[in-house]
Amino acid sequence: MSAMSSNWDRRSVLRAAAGLSAAGALAACGSNNGRGGGSGSGKSLTQYFHAYGEAGTEQAIKKYAAAYDKANVSTQWITGNTFETKLFAALLTKNAPDVFEFHPQIQLIKSGQVADLSDLIDPVKDDFNPADIKSHTVDGKIYGVRMIDDPQFFFYRKSMLEKAKVDVPTTLDELIEAAAKLTTSKVKGLFMGNDLTSIQSNLIWSAGADTLNEKNEIAYHTDAVAEGLTKLHGLFTSGHLLLDAPADYWDPSAIDQGLCAIQWCGMWAMPVMQKALGDDLGVFPFPKVGDSGKQSVYNGGWSMFVNAKGKNVEAAKEYVKWLWIEQKKYQEDWALSYGFHIPPRASIAAEATKLKSGLPAEGVKLFNDFGHFDNIGWTQAMIVAFNDVMANAVRKNQNPEAALDACDKKVDVELKKLFG
Amino acid sequence: MSTTTARDVARPAPAKASKARPRRGLRGNPTLNFWLFTGPFVIGLVIFIFIPIGWSIWLSFFEARYTVTPSKFIGFDNYHQILTNSNFVKSLGTFTVFAAFIVPTTWAVSLGLALLVHRMRFMKAFFRSVFFLPTACSYVAAALIWKMSIFNGVRFGLANTVIGWFGIDNIAWLANPDPPWYWLVIVTVRLWLQSGFYMILFLAALQNIPGELYEAAAIDGAKPGWQTFRYITLPQLRATSTAVILLLLIAAYQAFDEFYNLLGKATWGKPPLVELYNTALGTNQDYGAGSAGAVVLTLLICVVTLFQGKIMGFGRGEESK
Numbered sequence: 001m002s003a004m005s006s007n008w009d010r011r012s013v014l015r016a017a018a019g020l021s022a023a024g025a026l027a028a029c030g031s032n033n034g035r036g037g038g039s040g041s042g043k044s045l046t047q048y049f050h051a052y053g054e055a056g057t058e059q060a061i062k063k064y065a066a067a068y069d070k071a072n073v074s075t076q077w078i079t080g081n082t083f084e085t086k087l088f089a090a091l092l093t094k095n096a097p098d099v100f101e102f103h104p105q106i107q108l109i110k111s112g113q114v115a116d117l118s119d120l121i122d123p124v125k126d127d128f129n130p131a132d133i134k135s136h137t138v139d140g141k142i143y144g145v146r147m148i149d150d151p152q153f154f155f156y157r158k159s160m161l162e163k164a165k166v167d168v169p170t171t172l173d174e175l176i177e178a179a180a181k182l183t184t185s186k187v188k189g190l191f192m193g194n195d196l197t198s199i200q201s202n203l204i205w206s207a208g209a210d211t212l213n214e215k216n217e218i219a220y221h222t223d224a225v226a227e228g229l230t231k232l233h234g235l236f237t238s239g240h241l242l243l244d245a246p247a248d249y250w251d252p253s254a255i256d257q258g259l260c261a262i263q264w265c266g267m268w269a270m271p272v273m274q275k276a277l278g279d280d281l282g283v284f285p286f287p288k289v290g291d292s293g294k295q296s297v298y299n300g301g302w303s304m305f306v307n308a309k310g311k312n313v314e315a316a317k318e319y320v321k322w323l324w325i326e327q328k329k330y331q332e333d334w335a336l337s338y339g340f341h342i343p344p345r346a347s348i349a350a351e352a353t354k355l356k357s358g359l360p361a362e363g364v365k366l367f368n369d370f371g372h373f374d375n376i377g378w379t380q381a382m383i384v385a386f387n388d389v390m391a392n393a394v395r396k397n398q399n400p401e402a403a404l405d406a407c408d409k410k411v412d413v414e415l416k417k418l419f420g
Numbered sequence: 421m422s423t424t425t426a427r428d429v430a431r432p433a434p435a436k437a438s439k440a441r442p443r444r445g446l447r448g449n450p451t452l453n454f455w456l457f458t459g460p461f462v463i464g465l466v467i468f469i470f471i472p473i474g475w476s477i478w479l480s481f482f483e484a485r486y487t488v489t490p491s492k493f494i495g496f497d498n499y500h501q502i503l504t505n506s507n508f509v510k511s512l513g514t515f516t517v518f519a520a521f522i523v524p525t526t527w528a529v530s531l532g533l534a535l536l537v538h539r540m541r542f543m544k545a546f547f548r549s550v551f552f553l554p555t556a557c558s559y560v561a562a563a564l565i566w567k568m569s570i571f572n573g574v575r576f577g578l579a580n581t582v583i584g585w586f587g588i589d590n591i592a593w594l595a596n597p598d599p600p601w602y603w604l605v606i607v608t609v610r611l612w613l614q615s616g617f618y619m620i621l622f623l624a625a626l627q628n629i630p631g632e633l634y635e636a637a638a639i640d641g642a643k644p645g646w647q648t649f650r651y652i653t654l655p656q657l658r659a660t661s662t663a664v665i666l667l668l669l670i671a672a673y674q675a676f677d678e679f680y681n682l683l684g685k686a687t688w689g690k691p692p693l694v695e696l697y698n699t700a701l702g703t704n705q706d707y708g709a710g711s712a713g714a715v716v717l718t719l720l721i722c723v724v725t726l727f728q729g730k731i732m733g734f735g736r737g738e739e740s741k
Contacts, residue, residue, distance in 0.1 A: 081684070085701050092488055111486045186575060194595050195685045236596075243592035244573025259574055380703035391687040396597050417485075 043071035043315045048090070048100035050083035050302075053251055054268060054338035064323055064330045071315050084380060091307065098316040101147065101302045104136045104376040106418055108305070109143050115308040116141045120321045124345075131373040132344045136303060138376060144303035145324040147334065148341035151367040152198070152266045152298040155252075155273060159280050160187070160261040168282065172206070172231055172289045175262075179240040182261040188242035191260040193249030196232070196394055197387045199264055201372070202286035203228050205296035211378040216419050218411055220386070221404045224290035229393040229400035231289075236394050252276070266300065267363045268339030274359065283362055285370045299371040301341070342367055377418070385410035476711040484708035498712035502699075507687075508713055511695040512720075518691060519672040521603075522610055526668050527661065530615045534622035535649075548623070552616040559613060559677035566609045567594060567682050597688045606689065609678050614671065618664050625660035629653065662732040669728060673721050692717050 049061055058077045065073035076097065078086055090096050091113060108114045121142045125133060132146040161168070164182050169175040179189030192199050204211060207224035235241055242260045247253040255263040256276040264286075265273075273281055285295040304324050306316045323330060328348055335343040336354050342364060343349045355364050385407045393403035475488070480498050482490035502508050537547050554562070570578040571593040580590045593601045633652050642648055654661075676693040683689045690698075696717065700710020 084703060088486075088703070088705050089701055092486070107486070113486070197685055239589070242573070243595035244571070244577075246568040246572045246574065246577075384703050387685045388687050391685060395595065395686075396688065 043312055045071045045073045045098040045312060045316055045319055046076060046095075047073060048076045048078060048083075048087055048097040050101065051077055051079040052268075052338070054272075057334075057338050060334060060338065064327070064334075067330075068319055068322060070322070071312070071319060073319060091309070096307050096310060098310040098312050099304055099306055099320055101304055102144075103300075104144055104303060104374050105379050106138060106376045107379050107381075109138050109376075110418055112308055114143050115306040115313055115317060116143060117145060117306060117317065117320065118142045120317060120325055121145060124325055127345050127347050129344045129346065131299070131371070132301075135373045135376055144305045145320060146301060146303045146344035147324055147331070148301050149344050149367070150266045150268055150300040150302075150341055151363055151371060152202075152264065152300055153283050153285050153363070153366055154262050155255055155265050155269075156262040156282050156284065157255065157277065157280055158282050161282075164261075168284045169287050170284075170295065171287045172228060175287050176231060176235045176238070176240075178262070179235060180238065183240040187258060188260045189240040189262065190235070191242040191245060191249065191254045191263040193264060194244055195387075196236070196390050198249045199286060200383075200386050200390050202296045202298055203232070203289060205298075205372045206286045206293045207289035208292040208294060211375050211382070212415075216377045216415060218408055218415075221408055224293060226400040226404060228289040229389070229403070232394045233397060233400075237397075266339075267360070267367075268341055270340045270360060270363065272339070281359060283359060283366060285366050295370050296372055297366045297370040299367060299373050301344070301374075379414060379418070381414050382411045385414075476714055479707050480712040480715050482708050484706070484711070486705045488707050490708065494708070498708040499716065501709050502713040502716060505709075507690065508692065508695050508699075511690045511692045514689060515673065515675070515691045517603075518606070518675060519669060522607060522672055523665060523668045525607070526611060526615055526618060527664055529611055530618035530664070531622050531657070531661075533615060533619040534626055535653075537619070538623055538626045548620075551619055554612050555614065555617040557613060559609075560681055562609050562613055563678040563681035566605055566678075571605045594682055594686075597686065600688070602683060602686075602689055605682055606678055609682075610675070614668075618668070621660055621664055622657065625657050626653070629656045662729075665732065666725065666728060670721065670725065673717070673724075 047061075047065065049058075051058070058075075061077070062075050065075055084102075087097070087100055087102065091100075102108070118141050121128070121133070125142075128146065129149065132149065133142060136142050136144045136146065156168070160182055161178070164178075166178045166181050167174070169178045175190070182189035201211060204220045204225055207222060207228050209222045209225050210219040213219040236243075242254060245254045245259060249264050250266060250269070252263070252265055252269040252273045254260050255265070256273060285297045288295050304320050306313060306320055310316060328345070331343060331345060332348050332352065335341040335348070336352055340355065340360055340363070342355065343352060349355070354360060388410075389400075389403045389407045392398035392406075393400040479488065479490065481493060481495060483492040483494050483497075484490035533551050537544060537551065540547060572580075573590055573592040573595060574580065575584065575590055577590075579593065583591065591601055593605050629652070633656070634648060637648055637652055638644070642651065673691075674693060675691045676697065679689060679691050679694050680697070692713070696710050696713045698704070699713060700707050
């Protein structure tokens with residue numbers, strides 16, 4: 001046997017392992033807190049973000065967190081398409097995030113999951129987009145701070161439309177016709193996402209309907225919506241729609257790579273598209289459906305919420321106030337330095353020179369003219385119920401009325417649970 | 421009954437008396453040793469298996485939306501809800517279609533591969549490794565490769581490129597349920613992932629078949645090839661085949677990753693686990709109904725497994741064959 005093994009008998013190894021464990025435990029009590037630098041006061045906060053596609057966003061969020069000196073803020077950057085489920089599952093545990101981004105959802109408020117942030121927002125309420133404030137308000141209390149507004153509309157290749165002698169569509173019929181004319185052996189006319197759920201709310205709005213009415217009753221089940229579903233099924237089976245693209249609608253790859261002439265996407269991808277296509281790019285809203293409809297733009301976006309059941313609610317509110325109310329330079333950086341987003345604060349939006357001219361300015365105009373904001377009562381469960389309508393009526397040839405009836409049943413159950 | 425007396429039995433020579441010190445501490449306490457070795461596993465089993473199972477059964481009798489510590493007892497309402505939920509019932513149908521195809525196909529493919537590499541005369545180790553390697557790949561990774569590279573719907577996807585050589589238009593393999601090409605994608609990814617593992621089991625079984633059997637058969641005039649395979653190889657693989665089919669059936673029940681990652685927001689092609697995942701951990705966060713579904717599914721798996729074992733004789737000794 002070697003000298004080494006005679007020196008390191010089992011007891012020595014056990015002692016060494018125990019020593020290492022103790023040292024590790026002591027080290028864990030020290031400075032390994034996940035922060036990028038700076039000095040914290042000892043309070044630890046965790047924030048959840050979904051993975052943004054724009055390069056540099058994760059680093060930016062971590063940079064902001066590192067700059068906060070009243071608590072140690074760590075960031076969970078959740079990749080994949082299961083942010084919602086991971087967030088909801090985490091919120092039930094002791095390791096729930098203290099702050100997290102999501103969309104305004106009334107069930108989070110009803111279940112006491114998110115904290116009232118009125119006291120943070122009230123002093124600057126007038127500086128926020130009123131529609132954003134409305135979409136986060138329940139019974140006069142404001143439950144989230146909007147970080148960015150993300151209008152979604154169609155992007156199109158001007159040269160392709162000109163070559164095919166196609167005008168910018170303003171009705172669903174014209175859009176379907178345009179898709180047919182623009183389709184060639186190598187390019188599909190239109191891309192609206194692989195499962196078409198990205199345009200489901202726009203279909204409702206453009207048909208002159210709404211998800212829920214003012215009384216929180218079903219408002220989407222109309223003849224015009226059913227007619228729109230029938231037409232979309234025709235488009236789906238026409239062969240003029242790009243399906244099963246490697247990247248979904250939120251990624252500009254399809255239009256950038258010349259796979260389609262028109263793509264549904266968000267304003268966040270505009271800088272990348274402009275870099276790839278230059279001036280050969282235009283935007284238009286979701287066309288109107290039926291005679292009584294109106295063009296629509298979905299004003300998506302993300303908001304910051306505080307976990308009301310967390311261990312450090314006050315510290316979390318302080319952090320949210322610091323970052324999303326006071327630090328205007330970071331808010332501007334977040335909205336404009338990576339992708340293009342519209343800052344929800346009027347004072348920041350007014351100084352956003354990148355959005356003042358050219359295509360970004362057109363996007364902002366569509367946002368103002370045709371925008372629809374999140375309805376806080378239209379919950380994730382209801383959205384999923386309508387996902388099934390898109391799957392069954394558009395992709396699977398189920399009678400639209402039957403699909404909408406099935407959706408009504410699920411939405412009714414939710415409405416009863418939420419509003420009685 | 422044996423008449424052999426104890427004196428007739430050859431006894432092993434007594435061990436040489438040890439001159440070492442009497443055993444103390446760990447070495448001298450078998451009970452302590454037993455718990456030292458099994459304790460961590462028992463603790464893990466209790467924490468990660470038994471408590472969750474018990475908790476799940478408990479949750480299934482409560483109204484548990486957005487909480488795993490509910491207080492409202494609702495009896496069998498969750499069971500009624502899940503058993504009358506057409507999506508859950510449909511998911512059992514999806515599983516049946518999937519299992520009916522994937523179990524025999526994987527059995528045949530893995531047996532075929534095992535026979536191939538067993539008889540191979542050169543580069544045997546290389547081919548065994550090649551066929552086995554996919555087993556090391558994660559289902560999620562494989563599903564994404566299948567979805568984004570091989571079976572995407574654009575012209576440069578591998579499958580569409582190949583069919584394009586024959587003048588066939590691009591196919592949307594996963595987005596379009598009619599015709600249901602998605603089954604091809606799901607079945608191929610699972611075949612690729614699991615055939616290698618079962619090939620190894622068959623290979624081990626093939627190596628255990630005594631060569632004398634084949635020699636005797638040859639002397640009796642059996643033709644090599646199909647006849648030998650049908651009357652010698654296949655019966656000799658019966659025990660392995662039974663185990664493989666059982667494992668494949670359980671694996672089919674557990675199908676989740678590839679369905680979840682390939683089909684996304686589709687309403688078709690949802691096996692029970694995806695349906696239950698969406699119920700409990702999806703946007704509904706209905707842990708009560710999800711737990712009730714899990715209990716129902718567990719009972720179903722037990723019944724089917726026992727039934728299958730009874731039919732195929734799993735667990736019977738050699739003498740009962």
